[in-house]
Amino acid sequence: MPQLRIGEAAALLGVSDDTVRRWADQGRLQLGKAASGRSVVDGAELARLALELAEVTPTAGGARSARNSLRGIVTKVTRDTVMAQVELQAGPHRIVSLMSREAADELALDVGVVAYASIKATNVVVGLDHVRAPT
Numbered sequence: 739m740p741q742l743r744i745g746e747a748a749a750l751l752g753v754s755d756d757t758v759r760r761w762a763d764q765g766r767l768q769l770g771k772a773a774s775g776r777s778v779v780d781g782a783e784l785a786r787l788a789l790e791l792a793e794v795t796p797t798a799g800g801a802r803s804a805r806n807s808l809r810g811i812v813t814k815v816t817r818d819t820v821m822a823q824v825e826l827q828a829g830p831h832r833i834v835s836l837m838s839r840e841a842a843d844e845l846a847l848d849v850g851v852v853a854y855a856s857i858k859a860t861n862v863v864v865g866l867d868h869v870r871a872p873t
Contacts, residue, residue: 740780740781741770741772741778741779741780741781742778742779742781742784743776743777743778743779744758744759744769744777744778744779747779747784749830750784750788751784751787751788751791752829752830758779761787762777766787767779767783767784767787768780768783806856806857806858807854807855807856807857808826808828808829808831808833808854808855808857809828809852809853809854810826810827810828810829810831810833810852810853810854810855811826811827811850811851811852811853812824812825812826812847812848812849812850812851812852812853813825813826813827813832813849814849815842815847815848815849817839817842817843818839819839820838820839821836821837821838821839822836822837822838822839822841822842822843822847823835823836824836824837824842824847824853826853826855828855833855833857835855
């Protein structure tokens with residue numbers, strides 16, 4: 739099972755290194771030691787916590803079939819006469835949505851507005867990040 743440094747674990751969860759250490763101190767997350775003596779988080783342990791955190795994260799207004807809902811801030815809106823391109827920053831994730839201008843106007847989407855992106859796709863590509871092993 740992969741072992742991740744505290745900083746890598748924090749980045750994947752969207753929290754600070756200190757938060758990960760505090761959760762470990764509280765018993766919410768188990769840390770191990772790499773051969774180098776550094777504190778590491780087991781990948782399966784991190785996945786467990788990520789799922790736990792996802793269960794308590796609010797999603798956009800009620801029940802939906804789209805399970806992938808990200809809360810973020812609108813960083814750019816480009817409108818023409820028919821369409822709008824809306825960019826949302828959700829933690830480290832940049833989400834770009836194309837919608838009708840009418841929809842963007844009705845939602846009053848503009849830079850600085852907090853919004854949700856609900857994502858439902860028939861094709862999702864998953865790749866591996868070639869993260870170096872902890873030393």
